Amino acid sequence: QCTTAPNQTYDYIVIGSGAGGIPVADRLSEAGHSVLLLEKGPPSSGRWNGTMKPAWLEGTNLTRFDVPGLFNQIWRDSNGVACEDTGVMAGCVLGGGVAVNSALWWKPPTRDWDVNFPEGWKSADMKSSVDKVFQRIPGTDTPSQDGIRYNQEGFERISEGLDAAGFKQVKPNEQSEEKNMTYGHSTFFIENAERQGPLRTYLETAAARSQFSLWTNTMARRVVRTGGRATGVELQCRNGAGFNGTVNVTPGTGRVIVSAGTMGSAKVLFRSGIGPTDMLNVVKKSPIDNETMISEDQWINLPVGYNLNDHVGTDIQVAHPDIRFYDFYKAYNTPIQTDVDAYLANRTGMLTTVAPNLGPIIWTEVTPSDGRTRSIQWQARVEGRTNTSMTITQYLGTGSISRGRLDITPQLNTRVVTVPYLRNATDKEAVIMGIEHMRGVLNGVANLTWVTPTAEQNTTTFVNSIPAALASRNSNHWVGSCTIGPANDGTAVVDLDTKVYGMDNLFVVDASIFPGITTGNPSAAIVSVAEKAAARILALKGTESEDGDV
Numbered sequence: 001q002c003t004t005a006p007n008q009t010y011d012y013i014v015i016g017s018g019a020g021g022i023p024v025a026d027r028l029s030e031a032g033h034s035v036l037l038l039e040k041g042p043p044s045s046g047r048w049n050g051t052m053k054p055a056w057l058e059g060t061n062l063t064r065f066d067v068p069g070l071f072n073q074i075w076r077d078s079n080g081v082a083c084e085d086t087g088v089m090a091g092c093v094l095g096g097g098v099a100v101n102s103a104l105w106w107k108p109p110t111r112d113w114d115v116n117f118p119e120g121w122k123s124a125d126m127k128s129s130v131d132k133v134f135q136r137i138p139g140t141d142t143p144s145q146d147g148i149r150y151n152q153e154g155f156e157r158i159s160e161g162l163d164a165a166g167f168k169q170v171k172p173n174e175q176s177e178e179k180n181m182t183y184g185h186s187t188f189f190i191e192n193a194e195r196q197g198p199l200r201t202y203l204e205t206a207a208a209r210s211q212f213s214l215w216t217n218t219m220a221r222r223v224v225r226t227g228g229r230a231t232g233v234e235l236q237c238r239n240g241a242g243f244n245g246t247v248n249v250t251p252g253t254g255r256v257i258v259s260a261g262t263m264g265s266a267k268v269l270f271r272s273g274i275g276p277t278d279m280l281n282v283v284k285k286s287p288i289d290n291e292t293m294i295s296e297d298q299w300i301n302l303p304v305g306y307n308l309n310d311h312v313g314t315d316i317q318v319a320h321p322d323i324r325f326y327d328f329y330k331a332y333n334t335p336i337q338t339d340v341d342a343y344l345a346n347r348t349g350m351l352t353t354v355a356p357n358l359g360p361i362i363w364t365e366v367t368p369s370d371g372r373t374r375s376i377q378w379q380a381r382v383e384g385r386t387n388t389s390m391t392i393t394q395y396l397g398t399g400s401i402s403r404g405r406l407d408i409t410p411q412l413n414t415r416v417v418t419v420p421y422l423r424n425a426t427d428k429e430a431v432i433m434g435i436e437h438m439r440g441v442l443n444g445v446a447n448l449t450w451v452t453p454t455a456e457q458n459t460t461t462f463v464n465s466i467p468a469a470l471a472s473r474n475s476n477h478w479v480g481s482c483t484i485g486p487a488n489d490g491t492a493v494v495d496l497d498t499k500v501y502g503m504d505n506l507f508v509v510d511a512s513i514f515p516g517i518t519t520g521n522p523s524a525a526i527v528s529v530a531e532k533a534a535a536r537i538l539a540l541k542g543t544e545s546e547d548g549d550v
């Protein structure tokens with residue numbers, strides 16, 4: 001049942017409980033402030049009273065979000081889990097992406113900050129934030145409690161080729177700077193063979209404080225504001241639960257933080273009258289918001305939705321007689337009983353492995369004709385066209401230049417309207433150089449055969465044959481749309497304190513503020529950004545209007 005929001009006010013209202021929202025809410029409440037965390041989706045992990053689970057987990061406190069071997073279920077059944085309003089895959093449950101993702105967890109190399117971020121957010125500035133994150137969430141490369149890594153044939157065969165070509169095996173988060181000609185086992189934010197990460201660390205410390213509140217099934221429709229001053233958040237209850245009405249921030253000093261993800265934060269800003277005029281006009285004309293939208297003379301024109309980026313993914317596929325596919329999809333409804341028993345009794349066995357059997361993870365760098373170095377991460381998994389195939393996805397990361405744009409439809413769904421993949425010729429050159437190199441490396445593996453590209457196919461022809469489209473290149477690592485930057489010059493949405501330009505007390509803290517994509521899967525970098533943002537927000541003196549000088 002929906003409940004009307006109580007009259008109580010909060011020092012901080014955080015919108016969205018993902019990789020950005022949970023840590024920032026924790027740190028703000030730790031400083032003694034009253035904090036309300038709003039999440040539009042339902043609870044996920046069993047730790048937070050989530051209920052979505054297969055029959056074999058009945059009677060346990062675990063859900064599909066907790067067991068690594070079930071993480072892939074989102075690609076079979078995302079009903080009630082995936083956001084319905086984003087056009088790309090994103091988690092709309094408590095924890096957002098860090099409840100539904102594959103838990104790959106990388107300490108960002110310094111290059112990720114130094115190439116992408118503005119002054120004040122370079123690697124030297126980020127070090128203490130990154131250290132704090134890895135103290136709380138160190139991650140593991142051996143999730144099974146017996147210390148055994150299961151079904152490693154894929155890792156071993158690919159490694160033979162890497163070793164022969166001079167690659168070095170590393171412990172990725174201990175040697176996080178070594179991102180060229182290196183490989184390792186994947187590191188996951190898993191503990192006791194269950195999903196850990198922000199849901200089991202930052203959210204637990206926050207929830208233990210009396211000044212912290214969490215409302216699930218409660219969507220922020222818009223930030224209520226008068227000019228540059230946010231006064232509260234208008235709510236919409238969902239799934240027959242949660243809160244309706246308007247919740248206000250503490251008069252004079254309260255602040256609102258938008259952490260609704262790259263697609264979601266842009267939407268909240270558009271609906272609050274912040275963004276390019278063409279987008280705000282769509283909201284104004286929409287049957288949902290029309291006359292309730294903030295009046296045009298209050299609109300703030302900022303480049304929300306631009307500078308969108310994602311790892312452009314290019315899959316290659318190989319096969320080897322030693323490799324065996326383990327059917328993680330069947331593990332949901334018809335699992336192998338001995339694997340279930342091992343997992344439930346001892347947290348050991350195949351189901352402690354993040355589906356679908358990842359590794360090795362490989363790093364290379366290429367420098368195409370523009371002289372700008374691109375970082376590449378290669379993610380191998382035992383899954384492909386046949387039972388003995390492996391797919392190796394190439395992610396083009398730090399250094400990539402192409403950018404896209406998201407927009408909003410009259411139904412108020414956000415979607416990628418300009419796909420950011422390979423719009424720049426040297427990005428494409430980098431992808432081709434990387435694949436050409438990896439083909440040579442993998443040819444050093446005895447008895448390996450090529451599925452795609454075929455052994456005869458030319459690499460450029462192969463890369464050109466895969467459309468630069470969402471369906472074929474999407475990596476679910478969306479960043480950008482509310483970019484951080486030092487000046488309100490048409491390229492940035494938030495300032496170096498993550499405060500929205502033109503607003504006194506509205507902030508954005510999540511993947512959307514990233515100016516560029518990272519080397520690896522981004523969630524640890526996003527949590528690090530949330531740590532840094534929390535410190536900067538707490539250090540900010542009262543807003544201008546409190547000081548009486550506006």
Ligand SMILES: Cc1cc2nc3c(=O)[nH]c(=O)nc-3n(C[C@H](O)[C@H](O)[C@H](O)COP(=O)(O)OP(=O)(O)OC[C@H]3O[C@@H](n4cnc5c(N)ncnc54)[C@H](O)[C@@H]3O)c2cc1C
Nearest residue numbers: 016018019020040092096097101104220261264511521523
């Ligand atoms: C299937 C999948 C697999 C992935 N695998 C990995 C991986 O292995 N490793 C890795 O590092 N990264 C991975 N990622 C990416 C990573 O999870 C995301 O980059 C990260 O979670 C983004 O963090 P965020 O805080 O920006 O947004 P999110 O984590 O998406 O959080 C946003 C939250 O806001 C909520 N929300 C949105 N709008 C509103 C509103 N109006 N009111 C209230 N709440 C709202 C959403 O429900 C959501 O909970 C994966 C992503 C997906 C989808």
